[in-house]
Amino acid sequence: MARCEVCGNDYDKAFEVTAAGVSHTFDSFECAIQRMAPICEHCGCKVIGHGTEVDGHFYCCAHCANHAVSAEVAVDRAQTSAR
Ligand SMILES: [Zn+2]
Ligand SMILES: [Zn+2]
Numbered sequence: 001m002a003r004c005e006v007c008g009n010d011y012d013k014a015f016e017v018t019a020a021g022v023s024h025t026f027d028s029f030e031c032a033i034q035r036m037a038p039i040c041e042h043c044g045c046k047v048i049g050h051g052t053e054v055d056g057h058f059y060c061c062a063h064c065a066n067h068a069v070s071a072e073v074a075v076d077r078a079q080t081s082a083r
Helices: 028-036 062-071
Strands: 016-021 023-026 051-052 057-059
Touching: 016 028, 023 028, 051 062, 057 062
Parallel strands: none
Antiparallel strands: 016 023, 051 057
């Protein structure tokens, strides 16, 4: 038995996902996405596909990446990408 770290559901078919050496336990992919998927810095959607990474910033697609880069948005370095 394992408890989902997002919603707290105690589920016998929970699964583990390991990222950057840290393992997380979820009861569903929905919870895994909620916890682990990066957020596009341009449109704010969850990046659940391959996405695009530019200088450590995640975008859902090249379109968003190009928009953000060409606009030269101010980057807040103190902002944390993971909760
Ligand atoms: Zn859950
Ligand atoms: Zn986007």
